[in-house]
Amino acid sequence: MAIEFKTPEVIEKQLRNVQIVAEHAMRPDSRRLDDNEHERPWRYINMMLPQMQELERANIAAAKARAAKKKEAAMAVKSNGHHGGVAVLDAPPPAEEAVSEPKESIANMTLVHMIEMLSWGDAGIYLCIPGGALGGAAIQAVGTPEQIERFLTRYTEGPPKWGAMAMTEPQAGSDTGNIQTTATFDPATNEWVLNGQKIFCTNGKLALEESDGMVVVWATVDKKAGRAGMKPFVVEAGTPGVIVAKVEEKLGIRASDTATIIFDNARIPADNILGDPEVQSGPGNKGFKGAMKTFDSTRPIVAASAIGIGRAAFEFTRDTLAKEGVKMEYGKPRWKLSAVQADLLEMEAQLRAAWLLTLKATALLDARQENKLESSMAKAKAGRAVTMITQKAVELLGPLGYSTEFLVEKWMRDAKINDIYEGTGQINTLIVAREILGYTRNELK
């Protein structure tokens, strides 16, 4: 291995296509969808659908292969135990092995590049991408092959469908450990019964009411057990007792739907629970840990989305100023730059720092190495950087910046969400701090 900073040709090629989507199916609709909050970006959705279905097919195949391998390994360990140390039979690899990802995967690297470009197009519209989204990611990460098949096949065919993840509640945002939604097992019907309220669920309405989608819902099976009692459940569209009660009106990313979902004795099959139903704390608590781990893979994606908006704002500002004769002069000593040039320089450098942190977190992810620290660093940095960059852009363009005739003011409103969801800036900083100090959540609250 050697240090390298080069976008692979395959990614470059795909990026050119995504840029076309951004320019033709996103930017032209940006303002209209910002003005008409609950309208859907159909042009974009229809354009993305075939590609997304193909991507989901590949994801599902890979996830199934991984899940099957895990199962195989678990069985091998078990039988090994039973037979008192007899060597494991040399079983043939599972059929799906062939499609399992190669060691040097660039799947996530490709993804963050695409998302950066889509968000450069429009971050709110981007979120309406058809597919399993965060819910799908959780199922891929911890679902059994059967669950992956049952819940995710829908995303590979037919009309567009959406997925979502519902964690946040009115009294539990950053403090995910405080969720109140309950799941009670009813042995009579072999079902889980869900009760409670989720808020701020991205794509919640699209997933539950406007398509045959599903939502991964976090609920507690044992309030006394704290985090160990928290489990993810898959709730499919059409489940009785599931009500989309409200769609939020927001500062930005208005094209994205943000739903309140009420669970009123909503019954779902016993095997809609993801991971182990047993309440276990510590290393045995694989379900919670596993799904929490998906944050390590989704935070770079949010960072990438942030950076896409930041780049849009930076490029627009730079190019508009250049037309007016205010050109960036790379190479001049700092003390010879004008205040505006110094601001542009700062914006561009901030963006680059955030992007490189994101790429590093992503490279680790593709190499299947631990990246908790790196992904939180990237997310914290990107959220903060683009908040600053987009605010600066509005400032530097003066009356044009604040005007809704251009998109800069919208990008500033859109950008802010990246410092809030998938862990606020503070929460990600807290994670970084705990990692570098070697502290537990009790030592650093």
Add this chain to the structure above:
Amino acid sequence: MYSFDMTSEQKMLVDTVRRYAEKNLRAVHREAEESKHVPEKVVQTGWELGLLPGFIDAQYGGYGEYSALTSALYLEEMAWGDLGVTLHLLTPNLFAIPIAQFGSDKQKEQYLSLFCNDSFPRATAAMIEPVVQFDPAELQTTAVKEGDNFVINGKKTYVPLARQAELFLVYAQESGTTQAYIVPADTQGVKVGKRIKLMGVQALEMYEVEFENVVVPKGNRLGGLKGIRIQKLLTLSRITLAALAVGVARAAYEYALAYAKERVAFGEPIAHRQSIAFMLANMRIEIEGTRLMVWEAAYKFDTGEDAAKAAYLAKNYADKMVLDVTDGAVQVLGGHGYIREHPVELWLRNGRGFVTLDGAVVA
């Protein structure tokens, strides 16, 4: 691809330099600063690492080729040890690296072997001038062609190790562009003036040098007829300085982190408070972000891509980052950070130097 793993050779080199920095630079850094003097022994052991010959072609007596990336990797370690002593150690580079980058075959042959010997070479460079708004691309010092010679006139400052130097590389303006000239110290008109006193990096001896009607043969123009490209030199300088800044910042961050876990106030370690822990977390984020920008610029330089912009962004970002981080470290230590018993105040003073040294250090 995007890959962030050093080669095994780079890892070994970085390890070696880190050990040197730990054992030698850290051992002398306070003493060197206070006495304004770099001990001979640490220079010799530093020179024996063979870092500069590692960047010089075998045909001139070295054993490698230049890599801005490899350089950036170990410069971070050296600056982590101590910036003042490191700049002393890097002084020969200020002459040798431009020769290797821009020199004609004849110049390389004549000069590069001097940097592949056992003893620390006595060569330096004169770039910075005592003016406000100093700009390496618009120098006041002039070189005028007269017959087969160049005549150099002007005042320089911040010239490291000028008093002991036998060779200078002097940057001057020639018909509107910056060029460089090889000037032996004993040439008539070369006047090494007083040692300058700075806010930081006080271990490093730096001088004012005046060039008054200094005549050198035209063959001493670096790069011959082709000359040098100042922006390429500045790119290298920016990568160098930004890498050093990352090292200084990392030193401060590590020290503050360890201190914050030990220091108890109000019944618990101060690191238990977010206002301290978050400062540390942000230091870590900024150091890592800057380091990646430095690596990217260096990678581009090595692969022959245009690295100017990447280096410019990295350097400007690093200038600010190193101040934030070193200042943060002083703050984490509270009153103790202000006292010279701890190194953080020194790192803050050193950190302030980076913005000023633009163009003056290449390694």
